[in-house]
Amino acid sequence: MSAPKSLRLISAFLLCVIFLLALGANFIAPYSYAKQFRDAPAAAPSAAHLFGTDALGRDEFSRLLYGTRVSLLLAPAAALLSTLIAGILGGLAGFLGGWWERAILASADLLMALPLLFVLLALRATLPLDVAPLISAMATFLILSLLGWPSSLRVIWAAARNIRESDFLLLARSSGSSPLRIIARQILPNLRPVLAAQFWVNIPVFILAEATLSMLGLGVMEPLPSWGNLLRGLENPSAFHANPWTIAPLILLILVVFCFQFILPSREDFA
Amino acid sequence: MTGSPILSDGGAVKRALRLFLCKAVWLVAVILVGGLFGATLVRYGPGYGVDERELDPRLSQASVEALRGQHHQNASLLSYYGHYLKSAVHGDFGTSESTQRPISELIHQRLPVTARTVLLGMLSAWSLALFLAMLGQFLRGWIFEVCSTLLTGFLLALPSTVIALLFVYFRAPVFLAVACVTFPKLFRFIHNLLVEAYEQPHVLAARARGIGPVRIFLRHVLAFAAPALFALVGVSLSLAFGAAIPIEALTDSPGIGQLAWFAAINRDLPLVVNLTLLVTLVTVAGNSLADYSGQLAARAS
DSSP states (O other), X not given: OOOOHHHHHXXXXXXXXXXXXXXXXXXXXSSOTTOBOTTOTTOOOOSSSTTOBOTTOBBHHHXXXXXXXHHHHHHHHHHHHHHHHHHHHHHHHHHHOHHHHHHHHHHHHHHHHSOHHHHHHHHHHTSOTTOOHHHXXXXXXXXXXXXXXXXXXXXXXXXXXXXXXXXXXXHHHHTTOOHHHHIIIIIHHHHHHHHHHHHHHHHHHHHHHHHHHHHTTSSSOTTSOOHHHHGGGGGOHHHHHHOGGGGHHXXXXXXXXXXXXXXXXXXXXXX | OOOOHHHHOHHHHHHHHHXXXXXXXXXXXXXXHHHHHHHHHHXXXXXXTOOGGGGOTTSOHHHHHHHHHHHHHTOSHHHHHHHHHHHHHTTXXXXXXXXXXXXXXXXXXXXXXXXHHHHHHHHHHHXXXXXXXXXXXXXXXXXXXXXXXXHHHHHHHSOHHHHHHHHHHTTOOHHHHHHHHHHHHHHHHHHHHHHHHHTSHHHHHHHHTTOOHHHHIIIIIHHXXXXXXXXXXXXXXXXXXXXXXXXXXXXXXXXXXXXXXXXXXXXXXXXXXXXXXXXXXXXXXXXXXXXHHHHHHHHHO
């Protein structure tokens, strides 16, 4: 069931607002995400610290804004890379057929057979412990995108195969169009809705995967904030009772994932 | 009573056997390739070939050389992989670097805990998802659609780690956390499947002829949905095992998931890789069995 248009518009609007707030973190956030106020650890919300401070005295509101930026910039980047890989491989499998198709599909099935979170842990464990926070963030999302393409590949392959067997492609070939022209004028425009749908589907998946990994201490490294490592504040119930704003990253994450669920393209959009 | 169409037809038996063989070959291929992937990670991972015992001043030069020689024997990836496979066939998966205990012993200790959690979680999630999906077919209204979309959407938007934390706060059984993670995906799939099944022409014709809802469900809807439902059992097994890592890690449940997390935190690559292979074996075997049963069910119906 696809969401009503009004709900999709509201979701898109909310996502835009959150995205803009995250982009403007440098200007909106009152402090740097790493700045410590050693005289005010675990402080309650006040005029100086809107959402209070964490156990190390860092401003929660600033960290939330910067964390949102990390999650909302890197998850779409990872989704883009993942969709690109799936698009290239799925497109090749769909158009070339034969052994290419079998080999690509078998490798995708093989990768899908491996339990994602276990493989993520194994790959993440190969990274050195003293890796810089920004590198750890990029590595986390890179690993997610390198492991996340097989599920998209199946969908793109099916669409590409349909195009290969379509009458308009036969007509284009018989009229002497070059392969490059066929790809640019016939194939890519017809694959675009499927690629866009896979891109949107992957973003919340990667946001949630990063949150899970970071909460387990295997994602984005401190002091760089992300929604995942900000959620680690929830592990301490007493800190949560003292400062209810600790739950803000979770509310934002749920809101964003919900919005993504609502704005996902419906079947009618493909028609 | 007539015999099963699968068993009464020699060709069908051959097809079923071929299908089974295909699944078995696939399982072996996944394990071999997964093993190679794991061996590559361990062989080229940080710390391979470094033995802390070499720093022990009590060891003679000859002993240190002997230790180094052990590592040089498996210097190339293929010889390392061959050695690993040979040992694994004999039940020796090596030693955990962080706990200094045999990996097979750790797996033997932890697997029953995870198996119980995963099976109970799957059972709970399946019961609830089937019940609600069937209820949705009998109620058929926008209120049910909105409520179920919001509930499953909310659960899908929660990271499994947060669900685990909620279960720690409320001191609820761990398997229910696994059920909470798998339920929304199962429900959405089963619900859509039942909607599609009820829209089939033969189901509409049966309803028009006044056949009772229970009979329609058992004779026509379930027959249509059975192959996909069987396949979903395999998928749900993968989902439940995936959810076991964060849930067991945060609820302090001594299972495979917690062990994998502990191993990853401690950079114990041999342990992580062996656990990954074990879970791959279990989930691929489960998926293959579910697929095989589903295809047999499809042919029977």
